[in-house]
Amino acid sequence: MPSDILFPSDPAQRGLARELYALAADQPIISPHGHVDPAILADDAPFPDPARLLIVPDHYLTRMLLSQGVTPARLGVPTVNGEPVETDGRAIWRTFVDHWHLYRGTPSRLWLERTFETVFGVTTKLRPDTADEVYDAIAAKLAEPAFRPRALFETFNIEVLATTESPLDDLHHHAKLAADGWGGPGGRVITTFRPDNVVDMDWAGWADRVAHLGELTGEDTTTFAGYLAALRQRREAFIAAGATSSDHGHPTARTLNLTPAEAEALLHRGLAGEASPLDAEAFRAHMLVEFARMSIEDGLVLQLHPGSVRNHNAWLHATHGRDVGGDIPHATEYTHALAPLLDAYGNDPRLRVVLFTLDEYTFSRELAPLAGGYAALFLGPPWWFLDSPEAMRRFRESVTETAGFYNTTGFVDDTRAFCSIPVRHDVARRVDAAFLARLVAEDRLPLDEAAETIVDLAYRLPKRIFRLDHTEKETA
Amino acid sequence: MPSDILFPSDPAQRGLARELYALAADQPIISPHGHVDPAILADDAPFPDPARLLIVPDHYLTRMLLSQGVTPARLGVPTVNGEPVETDGRAIWRTFVDHWHLYRGTPSRLWLERTFETVFGVTTKLRPDTADEVYDAIAAKLAEPAFRPRALFETFNIEVLATTESPLDDLHHHAKLAADGWGGPGGRVITTFRPDNVVDMDWAGWADRVAHLGELTGEDTTTFAGYLAALRQRREAFIAAGATSSDHGHPTARTLNLTPAEAEALLHRGLAGEASPLDAEAFRAHMLVEFARMSIEDGLVLQLHPGSVRNHNAWLHATHGRDVGGDIPHATEYTHALAPLLDAYGNDPRLRVVLFTLDEYTFSRELAPLAGGYAALFLGPPWWFLDSPEAMRRFRESVTETAGFYNTTGFVDDTRAFCSIPVRHDVARRVDAAFLARLVAEDRLPLDEAAETIVDLAYRLPKRIFRLDHTEKETA
């Protein structure tokens, strides 16, 4: 019997949710935004042990244990300063399972349990006394050929998966994928252009990376024109590796449309090590407008996800580096911040900007009115701290009435955890089915239209909005 | 069988919602805040074609199509710069219906479908292939005498409808209405005093309009005393045309209690074209306190709806002018902003200030605590981007526990769309019935008290709070 997980318990709504979900459940997975390491699919090597696959790299898991006093080192999270960490997969797994109750009510629990069951066929309830049994069962599966990355990719029914790389990446994993018939334009595994590390002056080492960008492209990146030309050249290389979008993670949503001379001056101050924090913010803000201009030329969809204070946990950053659970959201303003970009290109149908947020308290006030009023804007799904059933429900309840369904992109999983991709998409489909079921049950939408909508959300919209349908780009 | 639209599907709650709604459904409509053109009711001419009646003037509809790349010109929205627009009603209608799926889950869809059915008796499902059939059916109705504005007013069971005019308006439509026995104090169609265009220095042409105000009243509006006297004189004229409230749409909720000399200096800088944006903000802020003083004298209820960034979409504003869907909300602060006004008059029962917001993320933090703690404050209903079933539900869930029901005014439709008035009130009554039904179903309120409350919300509260019951004004 299929699972009713996440469906409302009211019988009328549950029946409708089942019916609608059934239409979405078998749709291929479109994953246009994520952080899977392309080496996994390029090399197609067996996955390591269950702890290294499922726990060590998942900062949703390790930060929760840190919040209860269990250090990341005990969970095997690598250090940047040489402090030793636990290396035994089974020991890590046991420590984790000892604290399994902490995840009650979290999406992490849902994802893990459903991954155990639907990917690995393990239905044993996870408890301290079953920790080894579950570990061994997963480990046994990981040794089978059917659990190699490419085999799982097929099993997962993924149609296209986008990874994310820096402009400094030589894309050799993607070259290997293309050579194997898996990558390149229109391929199954594509890249995404993520230039933050050469745009954000506040990021240590920026000037060196800008110099490296110059070497890689043969452009003089000490001039603004050369810097832009280098970025354009890398975008072309990314497009040749299948990219259909760029991705930009800024502290704020600020945009600025400076003159070339003003931008040049900022670049120079940055390269001279004399940029203030306001300079760095202005440069990032202006570069978003430059990237919008490039998008209009080359067709890459521009994804913007602002609002994370990176490396907020200073000790964690010093000890374990970036992207290990130490980022914290802050309030994010869109209405004034995006005005310069929108004044320039907001009504241009050639441009597609996908907005994300970590601040749900902008859903009805800013994001839905903006997306429902500008041709260039679309709303990405709830992201990161919000990629959970309750937050997804609030997103639909808060944005649909002003922006409708068709200014939203459908789900993106944004994950490093390859094995969790199917269950993450499944959770989103279930939540959308539940939301649509309520609209139908309350006579707010006919069932036939809800049925069309659920398939649009699960498959057609992400494919179309992220230009994965290989249509020609729009003309002005 | 009556419709269950918007009622919860849980059988216990649905039964209670039906019962409560039945008590409100036939209450007369009180519409104390709206933007219907008074000429419609003064002239009582037949409405134009369905597209010009229902689509062209509705910026909820045209902005959604703009967000998907369909220009307002294709929908017949007039331009201010001479660019040609579609003029054929049927062509506009077809373009609109081709994109009907975009409105799934929006209040616009609800309002239109219910208007088709309950006002025009058209139950054909709107689809591209039925577009002409629906158009023709509505057009045929519009030709009948029973669909003239005053006849519809009767059919709609409207007890009183307030329109909104500038102090520079000569109120001749309202004079015609009064002459016909429809207007004037205590009449069925009344006006509202909306002085923004002579208060907001940032609004192009302000100084000319202030001069015009002087000519109209014979006051010297180059002095602050004369400016205030002119406004007082226009308020008296509006009161003679039935007005019981003023209406103020400011970018923020800022209030200031300046000295007369300070206010005079701001006025002079404004008239000399030397006012800074901060001066303009200070002048608006101070004028709210002046209007509160006038309200205490003359009894007009003061409505304040801050938080809209007008003309955010610069291209839309340049091409099609104001009020065509290009406004976007921004974060709005009330606690500190209102303090100067509240320090002066917050506990004065002679004053009634009705607060609106586009920023629902102030409901529980600021608006409910303020309205539940000051005698002068009442909360208007969810407004504009929030005048939708989900937002109305969140409003009740977020403010009732601190402000109760009796510091809220009940529904105002705030609409230009005369034919949508009954269905908008009906939606609000249904949402309130559903909210009260849940309280009853969860043993939080006895049914008899919920029954009294639903009628208060639908009829008695707006009538009383907006002083439409013609009671004497309170004494201090």
Place this chain on the structure above:
Amino acid sequence: MPSDILFPSDPAQRGLARELYALAADQPIISPHGHVDPAILADDAPFPDPARLLIVPDHYLTRMLLSQGVTPARLGVPTVNGEPVETDGRAIWRTFVDHWHLYRGTPSRLWLERTFETVFGVTTKLRPDTADEVYDAIAAKLAEPAFRPRALFETFNIEVLATTESPLDDLHHHAKLAADGWGGPGGRVITTFRPDNVVDMDWAGWADRVAHLGELTGEDTTTFAGYLAALRQRREAFIAAGATSSDHGHPTARTLNLTPAEAEALLHRGLAGEASPLDAEAFRAHMLVEFARMSIEDGLVLQLHPGSVRNHNAWLHATHGRDVGGDIPHATEYTHALAPLLDAYGNDPRLRVVLFTLDEYTFSRELAPLAGGYAALFLGPPWWFLDSPEAMRRFRESVTETAGFYNTTGFVDDTRAFCSIPVRHDVARRVDAAFLARLVAEDRLPLDEAAETIVDLAYRLPKRIFRLDHTEKETA
């Protein structure tokens, strides 16, 4: 038959909610944060009349009537300026009951009705015509020995109750309680260290109170070292009176880690009457870091509840003083504000900081990510304007997915109203049961784990997190 109040009406969820609630209903009450006057339990004198017990001191009740034009004086709220107030308990009661409908949908109504019924056995429905009957019934009970404070304490099944005192308090009520076997370390009635009035330079009389602190302790509080030593000494006295936590109510969550010289300079400017508002903010911010340091030494849990603009209603403050319903929340920032404290001690398991908020629009954006990422942080329950069923539900829905259940402390009643303690805890237990019931009904949590969780939330977590289990403090 037990009450189903606050349980969802969906039969599946209701059944589960009943089952889960039954496990929590009889757990002893842990009340680690409140404002009951310790004299009540020290003296164990009979309570006064029903109006003086239940209405006059409850600013939730009196502010609602003020918002509808009924002055606090008519309800017997004492004045600070000599204006006369109503003194007849029965007259106060009748005025209150005449406006009973204003409380529909509020927690005040729930608390009062349930208190009448479950504490006083009065089931007569409160209406103007039953006002005297209810009054007399409660008055009769209050005359019985079983309704003395200590007897009620037993009846209420309170295990431990913390009151709140200033460092200037001589704790003589607590000395009496200890002498009677009711107080002291590990006792049933303990104190809490609340130093705001000697920390907040903006609070009139601060310098005099700092001098008084010096006299009380024999320390030279005109030096920063002496000031800190005096505070440390008082903390020791509070710990001897059973305190396990300190409590800090600041306008913002700002923290600062200044040098001793900087802090000394601020203290001197304050004592000289030369501190600016920014100085006062900096001093409060720095003192939070000092108190965190002291907590690491002496083990007191640090409670921080920022975000209230005290005495916002200026007339009310001038007429009736502090804490009578004139405070209003404002937007509160945590991510940047807490960074200095967290940089210093955020990962230190010896420190426990419990965060409260009046700004629910930080739940998912800031509070849950912070509590789910720092070992030192825990989230207190919805507080004050948010201590209501709908807000409690939103709290669980918004924070659980990121912070889990185990970074939240469980309920604190924060009340002055001794007789309302059981019903307030009961409401929280019901709301938690309803939330958990939905998780179970939607297959998101197994029933056995929900059953463990409900007891953790009701009893084990507050006991453990507030160090009421008398365990040794953690080591670094």
